[in-house]
Amino acid sequence: MSYQAKGLQAWFFQRVTGLFMACYTLYVLWLVLSTEVVSYQIWLAWFSHPLMNAATGLFFIQLAVHAWVGMRDIVLDYMTNDTLRFLTLTFISFFLIMSSLETIRTLFLLSVNV
Amino acid sequence: MYLLNKQLKKRPKNLNLRSVKFPMSAIMSVGHRAAGLLLFLSLPYFIYLFQLSMANETEFMQIKAELQSPVIKLFFLIIIWAFAHHFFAGIRYFLLDVDIGIDKKWAQKTAALVMISGFIIFFIVSIFLFL
Numbered sequence: 001m002s003y004q005a006k007g008l009q010a011w012f013f014q015r016v017t018g019l020f021m022a023c024y025t026l027y028v029l030w031l032v033l034s035t036e037v038v039s040y041q042i043w044l045a046w047f048s049h050p051l052m053n054a055a056t057g058l059f060f061i062q063l064a065v066h067a068w069v070g071m072r073d074i075v076l077d078y079m080t081n082d083t084l085r086f087l088t089l090t091f092i093s094f095f096l097i098m099s100s101l102e103t104i105r106t107l108f109l110l111s112v113n114v
Numbered sequence: 115m116y117l118l119n120k121q122l123k124k125r126p127k128n129l130n131l132r133s134v135k136f137p138m139s140a141i142m143s144v145g146h147r148a149a150g151l152l153l154f155l156s157l158p159y160f161i162y163l164f165q166l167s168m169a170n171e172t173e174f175m176q177i178k179a180e181l182q183s184p185v186i187k188l189f190f191l192i193i194i195w196a197f198a199h200h201f202f203a204g205i206r207y208f209l210l211d212v213d214i215g216i217d218k219k220w221a222q223k224t225a226a227l228v229m230i231s232g233f234i235i236f237f238i239v240s241i242f243l244f245l
Contacts, residue, residue: 067154103165
C-alpha cells in the first residue's frame with residue numbers, strides 16, 4: 001500500500017475491527033444478561049466452545065489493532081518530543097502484542113483442557 | 115519529512131482554548147477520544163481479570179466477590195460509560211461514512227444523541243449497581 005493510502009488503511013482497520021468488536025460485545029452482553037447466575041462452569045463452557053473461543057481470540061487481536069490505531073493518533077497529536085514519541089509508541093505496540101498473545105494462549109489452553 | 119517537522123515546530127503556538135467554540139460534536143469527539151484512552155489504560159486490569167477468571171473456581175469466586183466492593187463498582191460504572199460512549203460515537207461515525215446525518219444541523223443533533231445515550235446507560239447501570 002502506498003504512503004498516501006496509509007491513512008485510508010488505518011481508517012479501514014478501525015471500522016472493520018470496531019464493527020466486529022461491537023457485535024461481539026453485544027453477544028457477550030446478551031449471554032450475561034440472559035443467564036441467571038454465571039457460575040465458573042458456565043463461564044468456562046462459554047469460552048471453550050470452539051466458535052466462541054476463536055471469536056474471543058479474534059476479538060483480542062482486533063482490540064490490539066483498534067487500540068494501536070487510536071493510541072497512535074493520540075500520541076502523534078499530543079507528543080511533540082521525537083524521542084518520547086518513539087519510546088511511547090514502541091511501548092504501546094509491545095504491550096498490545098504481548099497482551100493479545102497472552103490472552104490467546106489462555107484461550108488455547110482452555111480449548112485443549114476442557 | 116524531518117525538515118518539515120522542524121519547520122512546523124518553529125511556528126508559534128497561541129491556542130487560547132477560551133477563544134475556540136466547542137459545539138456538541140466537538141465535546142462528543144473529545145469524549146470519544148478520552149473514553150478510548152481510558153479503555154486502553156484499563157486494558158491490563160481486564161486482561162488480568164480474564165486470565166484469573168479462567169484459572170480455577172476459587173479465583174473465579176474471589177473475583178465475583180471483589181466485584182461487590184463499591185470502589186470496583188464505581189470503576190466499572192465509569193468504564194461502562196466510556197465503552198457506551200465510544201460505542202455510540204463509533205456508530206455515529208459509521209453513519210457519517212455512508213453520508214447519514216452529514217449536514218451541519220443533523221451532525222449536532224446526532225452528537226447530542228450520542229452524549230445522551232451514554233448518560234442513559236450510565237444512569238441505568240448505576241441504578242443496577244448501587245440500588
